[in-house]
Amino acid sequence: MTFTQSIDLVRAATIGGDGLPDTAIDAALSAVETAAGRLASEHRAGALPLLSVPGETGDLAAIREAGARLADGASDVVILGTGGSSLGGQTLAQLADYAVPGLGRFADKPRIHFLDNLDPLTFGSLLERLPLETTRFAAISKSGGTGETLLQTMAVLSALDRAGLRSKVSTMFVGLSEPQVDGGKRNALRALLEPEGVPFLEHHTGIGGRYSVLTNVGLLPAAVLGLDIAAIRAGAAEVVAPFISGGDVREAPSAIGAAVNMAATLEGRAIAVFMGYSDRLERFARWWVQLWAESLGKDGKGTQPVAALGPVDQHSQQQLYLAGPKDKLFTVVTTAARGRGPKIDAALAERAGQADFGGKTIGDLVAAQGLAMIDTFARNGCPVRHIHVDRIDERTMGALLMHFMLETILTGFALGVDPFDQPAVEEAKILAKRYLAEGRG
Numbered sequence: 073m074t075f076t077q078s079i080d081l082v083r084a085a086t087i088g089g090d091g092l093p094d095t096a097i098d099a100a101l102s103a104v105e106t107a108a109g110r111l112a113s114e115h116r117a118g119a120l121p122l123l124s125v126p127g128e129t130g131d132l133a134a135i136r137e138a139g140a141r142l143a144d145g146a147s148d149v150v151i152l153g154t155g156g157s158s159l160g161g162q163t164l165a166q167l168a169d170y171a172v173p174g175l176g177r178f179a180d181k182p183r184i185h186f187l188d189n190l191d192p193l194t195f196g197s198l199l200e201r202l203p204l205e206t207t208r209f210a211a212i213s214k215s216g217g218t219g220e221t222l223l224q225t226m227a228v229l230s231a232l233d234r235a236g237l238r239s240k241v242s243t244m245f246v247g248l249s250e251p252q253v254d255g256g257k258r259n260a261l262r263a264l265l266e267p268e269g270v271p272f273l274e275h276h277t278g279i280g281g282r283y284s285v286l287t288n289v290g291l292l293p294a295a296v297l298g299l300d301i302a303a304i305r306a307g308a309a310e311v312v313a314p315f316i317s318g319g320d321v322r323e324a325p326s327a328i329g330a331a332v333n334m335a336a337t338l339e340g341r342a343i344a345v346f347m348g349y350s351d352r353l354e355r356f357a358r359w360w361v362q363l364w365a366e367s368l369g370k371d372g373k374g375t376q377p378v379a380a381l382g383p384v385d386q387h388s389q390q391q392l393y394l395a396g397p398k399d400k401l402f403t404v405v406t407t408a409a410r411g412r413g414p415k416i417d418a419a420l421a422e423r424a425g426q427a428d429f430g431g432k433t434i435g436d437l438v439a440a441q442g443l444a445m446i447d448t449f450a451r452n453g454c455p456v457r458h459i460h461v462d463r464i465d466e467r468t469m470g471a472l473l474m475h476f477m478l479e480t481i482l483t484g485f486a487l488g489v490d491p492f493d494q495p496a497v498e499e500a501k502i503l504a505k506r507y508l509a510e511g512r513g
């Protein structure tokens with residue numbers, strides 16, 4: 073297995089009264105086992121294509137080709153799209169230093185920009201500053217009808233027109249959306265771009281945005297950056313295997329993770345915190361927040377996902393975590409940081425009055441901090457699950473992504489909610505379109 077998971081420190085038997093009782097975890101595990109049975113039968117019936125994606129290789133060549141097409145000679149690649157059409161790509165792009173403090177700008181690949189949050193100043197400034205002639209664009213939207221993505225796409229088309237690049241749009245853009253079904257609802261993104269000759273990749277019709285990271289949606293940006301997209305799928309395949317091969321799912325980390333989350337929910341822990349000890353897990357946490365929130369927040373159920381980053385958030389959130397309400401379940405993800413990074417000069421450490429730092433690496437401190445945080449959670453009665461990956465690469469990232477998708481689906485099934493829809497998000501979208509038409513806001 074590409075990562076390990078320990079739930080010892082969530083148990084009341086280990087950390088005391090504020091931990092989760094074994095009876096609750098065992099009961100939850102039985103519910104999750106039933107959920108896993110449903111998962112397997114839906115997979116066999118072909119109703120859960122997400123579980124087949126990790127084992128597929130037939131589509132990888134087309135994704136690599138589209139990625140190469142965008143990257144070829146490009147200074148910048150702009151990914152338009154929001155929510156599940158962006159966060160998976162961002163998560164994978166961190167493997168190539170995207171949004172890693174200080175490093176993104178040194179990339180030898182094209183600079184990649186994910187414009188997932190609509191902000192007029194940001195978008196206007198970006199379009200003014202980008203070298204448009206050498207910039208390429210991907211517009212990603214499953215529905216093809218998301219207002220943010222459509223507005224951005226139109227703004228880019230107009231900017232290219234003004235820059236005298238209209239005739240080149242077909243070579244500067246790639247679209248990714250569901251196919252237009254004859255007689256079906258009009259796909260606005262295709263209606264915008266196809267007349268310009270823009271080629272499209274097809275969004276899987278049976279996989280929703282927040283579950284799409286292992287499809288072309290997440291893998292296209294990864295391919296732009298030259299990542300090993302087959303290895304991403306291979307890591308995910310390892311995690312999904314017990315659920316589709318009839319193995320003992322009680323031993324599967326995703327089932328155990330779902331059971332712990334279920335137990336936490338039933339024990340009134342309303343908040344789930346994900347804290348990764350690596351800059352390259354920062355977008356992962358944001359991706360997971362959408363996955364967890366949109367999948368489980370239904371019928372008055374669900375827990376509030378919180379994204380945290382270690383060690384920096386020890387200096388901002390730790391106080392509340394340890395001494396605030398006991399309403400949280402923590403997941404800490406560590407990597408094998410020891411021995412990595414710059415080594416501290418002994419004389420300088422001595423001069424700073426920190427002789428113990430001498431000869432240690434920055435990674436040594438990060439590793440110590442992760443472990444100390446976990447132990448401090450436990451000592452303060454805060455249930456904490458520990459996931460450890462030796463290194464964050466394509467394979468482990470694929471495994472972690474699949475792990476958390478399975479955990480979410482199993483938790484949803486066990487809670488009795490549909491983890492695949494998001495009916496509540498429509499109301500504000502419809503109202504915003506009305507207000508826009510009326511000039512309100």
Ligand SMILES: O=P(O)(O)OC[C@H]1O[C@](O)(CO)[C@@H](O)[C@@H]1O
Nearest residue numbers: 155156157213214215218281497
């Ligand atoms: O890919 P689309 O259809 O543009 O949707 C973007 C996002 O918007 C949502 O539908 C929520 O509004 C998410 O579920 C989805 O990931």
